[in-house]
Amino acid sequence: MIHLKTFNKKQLESFVSLGEFQKYDFLPITQHRAKSQIANPKANDDQTLLILAFDDDHLAGYLGCLPDNFKMDNETFRYAWLSTLFISNQFRGKKIAQKLLNKAFDEYNGNIAITEFTKEAESLYNKIGVFKYIELKEGKRYYFRTDLENIIPSKKEKTAFLKPAFRIADSAANFFISIKNSFIRHPDFPVEILDHLDKESVDFISNFKINRTADEINWAIENPWILEGEKADEKYLFSSYSKNFKYFWLKVYCENKNLITCSLLILRDGHLKIPYLFSIADLTQFIDFLNYFIIENKVKTMTCYQTELNQKIESSLSFPNIHQRKIERRYMFHEKLINHLPENFKPNFQDGDGDCLMT
Structure with a gap:
């Protein structure tokens, strides 16, 4: 019954x-x-x-x-x-x-x-x-490093025995990608990264039409569903642990130190997401810092449903992706x-x- x-x-x-x-x-x-x-x-x-x-x-x-x-x-x-x-x-x-x-x-x-x-x-x-x-929502997935060792065997199980060869190919390809990306430096405009939304951020995003307030975003940051750990709980069938999982609250300022962009980033096991983005600028500086953040944190992939940002990246010559594809939610x-x-x-x-x- x-x-x-x-x-x-x-x-x-x-x-x-x-x-x-x-x-x-x-x-x-x-x-x-x-x-x-x-x-x-x-x-x-x-x-x-x-x-x-x-x-x-x-x-x-x-x-x-x-x-x-x-x-x-x-x-x-x-x-x-x-x-x-x-x-x-x-x-x-x-x-x-x-x-x-x-x-x-x-x-x-x-x-x-x-x-x-x-x-x-x-x-x-x-x-x-x-x-x-x-x-x-239409979005894009960007790829910054090769990962043949995991991608190919996950799609074609019969190729699992070739993992060592794929690993060598990844190492060689990513070595040259790293050399290319080594010229990307921290931008010279002011940037601040916090582990929560502060008063300045609260005031800034209050000017935007949003479904989640600053307090609600802080709730998520302070009460995550995913904790950092080496092994997932085998008795729970949904996300509970990841080797790396972290929220970043990003504040970008213009040269006169006025806040122009705020964004929440999530980095999980090399995969980057941009859940929230608020800006009164054209996102050029945000992308410049994003380039640095991706290289500095060895980001493998990025999923982005921020339409204006994707359009701006499309016209950027410096964005360090090696491949991209359309996705939808x-x-x-x-x-x-x-x-x-x-x-x-x-x-x-x-x-x-x-x-x-x-x-």
Whole structure:
């Protein structure tokens, strides 16, 4: 018999602090992700953050919700992102995913959004027929170093025995790339890198239309879903640890020391993302510093959905990428969420909106 159990802030805190979440064959949440969910400034005390599905007394699956809101005409419209959905193979075929989703729909009156879904999950969401695609985000992925040793075997398993040869090819190619990039120096204009948003940054970004305030960005930085560690928790099937994971809050000034650009960067195991970017300049200086940051931190790849930045990079002769390709991020809204929003409403998502900021 399948039954469901929901957890709000208080219930989730008790569930984790008492260690109850660890008694199952797999983890429905990590301790640090639970702490982050509880501290989410956009979550109220009554909203459901986690739903567990049990087959009798056995944990069969779970679904995570990340509360969010839109500010519209001085009113707050609340909704939630689906952040995790997992069903144990042992309990497949019992329509547990559908039951978990229906419960989430009930808890949020259909005000549910999804992004960064797997192909398998997308197929499920399309099958149940209540989700609609909204305007997608077009972006680019930039490559700065060769990584044949990992890329080719991951796509063609039969080539795994050639890894040593690929490693040698990578070393040779990256040696010449390093020589080319050695001429990139730290720009001569003022730049500041912080581990949080300070008062000057708060005042600066308050002039932009945003879905997340400075306090909410600081919440993510101070309460990460991913911790630095050598080995992931094998009992948790979503992101929880990476060898390297760090947020950088970047402030770029012009020559007269006026702040012109602020941006949040995430660097995870050599992969760079730009969740938030706010600028009153043409981004030339931001790109100049980005060039230096990429080389200094040995960035392998960068994913960017900042349209203006991608256009500016396209015309830059100094950007150190060796290859690039187009990518897209799709969003799905529950049909009730669409109906609850004003006609022609545009969410104007930045790259970090949703749970993308956390991973």
